[in-house]
Amino acid sequence: MKLQRKNRLRALSLGAVAVSGALALTACGSDDTGTKTGNGASSAAAAGSIKCDGAKGQLLADGSSAQKNAIDAWVKNFSQACGVQINYKGAGSGAGVTSFNQGQIAFAGSDSALKPEEVVASKKVCKGGQGIDLPMVGGPIALGYNVPGVDNLVLDAPTLAKIFDSKIQKWNDAAIKKLNPSAKLPDLKIQAFHRSEDSGTTDNFTKYLIATTPDNWKYEGGKAWQAKGGQAASGSAGVAQGVKQNQGAIGYFELSYAKDMTTVAIATGAKTPVKPSTDSATADIAAAKVVGTGQDLALKLDYNTKAEGAYPLTLVTYEIVCDKGNKPETLPATKAFLTYLASEDGQKVLSQNDYAPIPEEIIAKVRTTVASLS
Numbered sequence: 001m002k003l004q005r006k007n008r009l010r011a012l013s014l015g016a017v018a019v020s021g022a023l024a025l026t027a028c029g030s031d032d033t034g035t036k037t038g039n040g041a042s043s044a045a046a047a048g049s050i051k052c053d054g055a056k057g058q059l060l061a062d063g064s065s066a067q068k069n070a071i072d073a074w075v076k077n078f079s080q081a082c083g084v085q086i087n088y089k090g091a092g093s094g095a096g097v098t099s100f101n102q103g104q105i106a107f108a109g110s111d112s113a114l115k116p117e118e119v120v121a122s123k124k125v126c127k128g129g130q131g132i133d134l135p136m137v138g139g140p141i142a143l144g145y146n147v148p149g150v151d152n153l154v155l156d157a158p159t160l161a162k163i164f165d166s167k168i169q170k171w172n173d174a175a176i177k178k179l180n181p182s183a184k185l186p187d188l189k190i191q192a193f194h195r196s197e198d199s200g201t202t203d204n205f206t207k208y209l210i211a212t213t214p215d216n217w218k219y220e221g222g223k224a225w226q227a228k229g230g231q232a233a234s235g236s237a238g239v240a241q242g243v244k245q246n247q248g249a250i251g252y253f254e255l256s257y258a259k260d261m262t263t264v265a266i267a268t269g270a271k272t273p274v275k276p277s278t279d280s281a282t283a284d285i286a287a288a289k290v291v292g293t294g295q296d297l298a299l300k301l302d303y304n305t306k307a308e309g310a311y312p313l314t315l316v317t318y319e320i321v322c323d324k325g326n327k328p329e330t331l332p333a334t335k336a337f338l339t340y341l342a343s344e345d346g347q348k349v350l351s352q353n354d355y356a357p358i359p360e361e362i363i364a365k366v367r368t369t370v371a372s373l374s
Helices: 002-027 041-049 068-082 093-101 116-122 157-164 174-179 200-212 235-245 278-285 331-342 344-351 360-371
Strands: 058-063 085-088 107-110 131-146 191-195 231-233 249-254 314-322
Touching: 058 093, 058 331, 068 085, 068 331, 068 344, 093 107, 093 116, 093 200, 093 314, 116 131, 131 200, 131 235, 131 278, 131 331, 131 344, 131 360, 157 174, 157 191, 157 200, 191 200, 191 235, 200 249, 200 314, 231 235, 235 249, 278 314, 314 331, 331 344, 331 360
Parallel strands: 058 085, 058 107, 191 231, 191 249
Antiparallel strands: 107 314, 131 249, 131 314
16 A cells, blocks of 8 residues: 555656656747747747847846836846846946946947047947947927925926035025916925936936036036036936935936826926926937947937926936947857847837837838948
């Protein structure tokens, strides 16, 4: 009896192993490239629409924290389809450009186009070529705030400049009251949060202030914060967290970080103040002009727009890569990943994650440029 019971248990155990193995094989089916993909319809869709083109191994990348949520979504889809491991740190645009020009990463993300001196530095890494800017992610820079009882705050460029330069320090200031006559503004100290590290989001925010209210923003701008006072925090996530945790706080960050908080509507001179959204950002980016030369696709944005429904405080994140001289071991994966990002399916991911797709006329040029990378 003991022997029969032992044999029966052994048979059950072997059966369980067989079922487990079958389930594991089902969950790790192969796509047409021979790489393993995850289980489920989403993975099948990714494998069907993403071209791996010999991509393998892993990619290291760094840069803009504004696009981090978009990159995470893209990486999930691409990795499932192609089996490539992509590590994107999101330590800020300044860190990304520095790491790229030191040859430490395959590509960088930056909310500001390369400066002339940065292009020169890139030539040491891009043998026979140089770093170029590929606009890949669009989006509004939202101004999130934490003021109890105030749900529909309107501000304009001069008032924003004074708030972030510590010249307006209370929420019931006369300038804010004038823009919000029906709001119950409290006698509460303003805590204006800015980025602690070099940031392309800071660069774009201050470009907006310089372009729209130069009399109230006397700083030269750039990735480093220059104004007086305020609270510093690391990354878009850090600024958003600071706003959420402190009454009286206001801060700037990409829209996908503004979940669960109220955002400012900006008075632009149009009939209706404009709230940040993917549609209002795309309306502004559509008017951008390509100012880069050669294969560089750097854009000039219109911060002074008064068009109805166009949100003026937008940014475009560039993927920075060598036009020629990319490392042979990472070129296939870099090229395949960027091809996916610029594809119709890749751009659809943006609107699903509170980002603005790049207008078709511009993204078509990006696709052509990515195809020519070498």
